[in-house]
Amino acid sequence: MAVPKRKMSRSNTRSRRAQWKAVAPVLVPCSNRxxxxxxxxxxxxxSCGQYDGRQIVQPA
Ligand SMILES: [Zn+2]
Known part of the structure; x- marks a missing residue:
């Protein structure tokens, strides 16, 4: 297994983690007219419980 040769500095770790960002989820309009x-x-x-034109679950 590959192992890092040197300890990564706190600065490098924090710089990398500063790039982690939350993104808005992709949403598509329901195919149910x-x-x-x-x-x-x-x-x-x-909201309607349908998928691919079939009723899968009963909406709450
Ligand atoms: Zn729907």
Whole structure:
């Protein structure tokens, strides 16, 4: 297993970690014509419970 040869300085570690940023999630409009709410792609719509035109879960 590859092992770092030298200890990384606190400055280098902190500089690298300063680049970690949160990004807004990608949202797509629901394909259900009656819904059209934004939801995550490839995920069942949380408001109508449909995916690919099929009812997967009952909306809460
Ligand atoms: Zn929907």
């Amino acid at each position: 009656a819904c059209r709410k934004p939801h995550l792609p490839h995920v069942v719509c949380p």
